[in-house]
Amino acid sequence: MSELTQEEKQILLNAIRDVQDFPKEGIVFKDITTLLNDKKAFNLLMSHLEKRYKEYNLDYVAGIDSRGFIFGAALADRLNIGFVPVRKKGKLPSTTVCEKYELEYGFDEVEIHLDAFHGKTNARVLLIDDLLATGGTANASAKLIKNVKADLVEACFLLNLTFLNGKQRVEQHTPVYTILDV
Ligand SMILES: O=P(O)(O)OC[C@H]1O[C@H](OP(=O)(O)OP(=O)(O)O)[C@H](O)[C@@H]1O
């Protein structure tokens, strides 16, 4: 299994910008746009993900709305497999299944197309997003994938906000790989 060195992890960390008080006071927002426009860092990340996941015999990569689309679609193309979007409610045009989840204040919903995995049972799926915080979005996305009878092989995140303990929540039902634990 390919591992990133501490030096390589530092290159990725340095490419992510902290923005204070966004979207509200007290939040330190992890801005990955600065990694995306750093070709060395973006290429390092995608090459690492390609090396890791080419061993997994995956059928699809599912990316979480919206930043998971960027990494997920790029990875699916490298692995020469299909990409499936897990979207916030009301955005997917055909028949969907949906799952509600709790936010800090209130609720939200994510959806997936019922035929996203071509009706194939036990399709091997990787779930990917940029960041794991409370784990609420990832938990709901994992449920969706399982509800359409696919096999969720792993959930992968570039960043894990360890103080929010999301990894422990998601690991209760799915193997989790996080690259940067901050
Ligand atoms: O672990 P959680 O507490 O559920 O939070 C993590 C989610 O929050 C962020 O997305 P956001 O909802 O801000 O949407 P965006 O990507 O469209 O900005 C992030 O990209 C994850 O999807």
Ligand SMILES: Nc1ncnc2[nH]cnc12
């Ligand atoms: N601190 C943070 N930075 C970026 N995205 C997030 N999603 C939840 N918390 C976040």
